[in-house]
Amino acid sequence: xxxxxxxxxxxWEIVVxxxxxxxxxxxxxxxxxxxxxYGGEPNTHVSLIDAGFPGMLPVLNHECVAQAxxxxxxxNATIHLxxxxxxxxxFYADLPQGYQISQFAHPIVGEGKVLIDLADGGQREIxxxxxxxxxxxxxxxxxxDPTRSFIDLNRAGVALMEIVSEPDIRSPEEAGAYLxxxxxxxxxxxxxDGNMEEGSMRxxxxxxxxKAGEAYRTRCEIKNVNSIRFVMQAIEVEAARQVxxxxxxxxxxxxxxxxxxxxxxxxxxxxxxxxxxxxxxxxPDLLPLVISRDWVEALKAALPELPEAKRLRLEAEYGVSRxxxxxxxxxxxxxxxxxxxxxxxxxKLAVNWMLGDFFAALNRTGKSIDExxxxxxGLSELLALIKDATINGKIAKDVLEAMVETGESxxxxxxxxxLRQVTDTGAIEGAIRDILAANADKVAEYKSGKEKLxxxxxxxxxxxMKGKGNPAMVNDLLARLLAE
Amino acid sequence: xxxxxxTVRRIAKxxxxxxxxxxxxxxxxxxxGILGWVEQLDEVEIAGVPPMIGTGLAAxxxxxxxxxxxxxxxxxxxxxxxxNAPDRVEAFFTVPxxxx
Numbered sequence: 001x002x003x004x005x006x007x008x009x010x011x012w013e014i015v016v017x018x019x020x021x022x023x024x025x026x027x028x029x030x031x032x033x034x035x036x037x038y039g040g041e042p043n044t045h046v047s048l049i050d051a052g053f054p055g056m057l058p059v060l061n062h063e064c065v066a067q068a069x070x071x072x073x074x075x076n077a078t079i080h081l082x083x084x085x086x087x088x089x090x091f092y093a094d095l096p097q098g099y100q101i102s103q104f105a106h107p108i109v110g111e112g113k114v115l116i117d118l119a120d121g122g123q124r125e126i127x128x129x130x131x132x133x134x135x136x137x138x139x140x141x142x143x144x145d146p147t148r149s150f151i152d153l154n155r156a157g158v159a160l161m162e163i164v165s166e167p168d169i170r171s172p173e174e175a176g177a178y179l180x181x182x183x184x185x186x187x188x189x190x191x192x193d194g195n196m197e198e199g200s201m202r203x204x205x206x207x208x209x210x211k212a213g214e215a216y217r218t219r220c221e222i223k224n225v226n227s228i229r230f231v232m233q234a235i236e237v238e239a240a241r242q243v244x245x246x247x248x249x250x251x252x253x254x255x256x257x258x259x260x261x262x263x264x265x266x267x268x269x270x271x272x273x274x275x276x277x278x279x280x281x282x283x284p285d286l287l288p289l290v291i292s293r294d295w296v297e298a299l300k301a302a303l304p305e306l307p308e309a310k311r312l313r314l315e316a317e318y319g320v321s322r323x324x325x326x327x328x329x330x331x332x333x334x335x336x337x338x339x340x341x342x343x344x345x346x347x348k349l350a351v352n353w354m355l356g357d358f359f360a361a362l363n364r365t366g367k368s369i370d371e372x373x374x375x376x377x378g379l380s381e382l383l384a385l386i387k388d389a390t391i392n393g394k395i396a397k398d399v400l401e402a403m404v405e406t407g408e409s410x411x412x413x414x415x416x417x418x419l420r421q422v423t424d425t426g427a428i429e430g431a432i433r434d435i436l437a438a439n440a441d442k443v444a445e446y447k448s449g450k451e452k453l454x455x456x457x458x459x460x461x462x463x464x465m466k467g468k469g470n471p472a473m474v475n476d477l478l479a480r481l482l483a484e
Numbered sequence: 485x486x487x488x489x490x491t492v493r494r495i496a497k498x499x500x501x502x503x504x505x506x507x508x509x510x511x512x513x514x515x516x517g518i519l520g521w522v523e524q525l526d527e528v529e530i531a532g533v534p535p536m537i538g539t540g541l542a543a544x545x546x547x548x549x550x551x552x553x554x555x556x557x558x559x560x561x562x563x564x565x566x567x568n569a570p571d572r573v574e575a576f577f578t579v580p581x582x583x584x
Binding site for chain 2: 026027028032033034035041042043044045046047048051059060061062063064065089091092093140141142144145146147148149150151152153277279
């Protein structure tokens with residue numbers, strides 16, 4: 001499990017903490033009535049508040065607060081009943097107010113923890129330092145004109161949750177697992193869609209390296225990494241860069257860097273001196289945010305079942321394995337689909353078919369579970385036909401394919417194509433006798449000890465019966481007839 | 485508390501306000517005077533008194549999560565928002581290029 005970089009002077013371990021910016025799912029922005037929807041014609045989702053017009057006052061969107069509290073509860077974190085908003089002052093063209101309203105000294109959510117799943121099946125706990133609410137900035141476009149940058153304020157003022165982890169992460173794999181788990185929790189609760197391509201989830205990555213047992217060394221912050229894969233790559237190359245510096249007698253400077261995915265390297269973002277003097281102070285336009293214990297409890301009571309709890313329940317209720325429960329709960333919709341099928345047919349059969357042929361069919365057609373060409377009821381019907389021995393497993397695979405193609409039900413396809421399993425002893429025995437008679441030489445070989453020919457006879461019989469023989473009966477009868 | 489001109493120039497820089505050395509000296513005196521006046525508050529005994537961050541009389545106003553501005557005003561908002569833009573291109577604000 002432990003990840004180390006073997007340097008010339010020995011092994012180095014890496015220390016990583018992540019700051020994730022997650023865009024809150026809400027209709028309107030954090031402090032204005034403008035739409036928070038992604039996209040939109042430039043500068044149409046903007047109010048005079050977002051544009052920083054003089055005299056405009058921010059009014060807090062209560063739903064954004066509820067979303068932050070829900071997320072905090074999902075991260076097993078302390079909820080602060082009193083929090084405050086501060087101004088973080090800096091100048092940038094896509095920040096019309098000249099400050100970002102954020103929560104610096106008194107965030108709404110305090111310490112929590114996330115349990116991450118590792119490839120070897122193990123789990124590790126990653127600490128959450130805090131979660132606070134803040135405004136997003138607008139968007140600058142630098143490639144539209146040779147001398148000018150274009151500014152679109154649609155995103156300015158949209159609510160973000162900044163979720164800060166403890167420096168508990170020790171490998172690129174753990175960083176990936178942490179981000180996946182965080183995204184899964186946010187999606188389950190419905191507080192962020194976790195869509196990294198659209199920028200609704202972005203990560204700042206703090207990386208340092210050290211020899212085992214040492215205190216922390218200087219860290220660098222890699223800003224705004226927008227995919228899980230890039231976060232993992234950035235950690236790897238940044239850690240290697242720092243090891244090289246320390247080992248050649250240098251000193252790592254604390255600085256902000258960016259990850260260039262095309263070149264696979266991190267580069268210093270030269271910042272002017274004073275750039276990080278944000279001169280935080282309490283926003284005089286906003287009173288302290290006070291929420292009640294009762295309200296928090298009501299939000300908690302209304303939370304959906306979270307991934308880990310769902311996983312344990314599926315294992316207990318349906319007897320699925322640890323691995324299977326992980327796959328089934330990766331998305332809420334998959335777990336819901338599974339439970340519907342498991343209840344209507346057979347839990348074991350359901351998990352085998354979903355993780356096997358059903359997912360394969362989704363992949364082949366490029367559909368998500370929500371757009372599945374076969375409904376949960378449809379799959380249940382197919383599995384019921386296997387269970388009551390109407391069709392065998394081999395035929396069922398063909399039926400599923402036909403269901404995906406035609407949209408017909410399993411029963412319709414079985415009837416139309418005449419795929420009912422043959423369980424009539426006489427019919428099966430007849431088919432076997434024909435095969436044995438036609439292959440007298442092979443029967444002789446079998447009887448003189450070449451027992452692996454048994455599979456050949458099974459294959460020939462099934463072929464003669466167009467795959468419709470009941471496999472168990474074919475095996476039994478064949479064994480009996482060959483022993484005659 | 486007195487302010488030196490170095491501090492004044494730093495504050496001016498952070499606020500993106502251009503001042504020359506003569507102005508810095510004058511501002512150091514003026515700002516120092518303001519700070520000195522406010523420092524009278526240090527004479528008040530506040531041990532054991534929690535910081536006051538509001539009057540406690542007004543509950544913070546909150547809004548419902550409803551879109552009331554922007555597109556719903558039929559695009560008029562965009563015109564208002566862009567009305568003072570000195571170098572508008574179509575629906576965008578523009579600024580001198582901010583990356584190399």
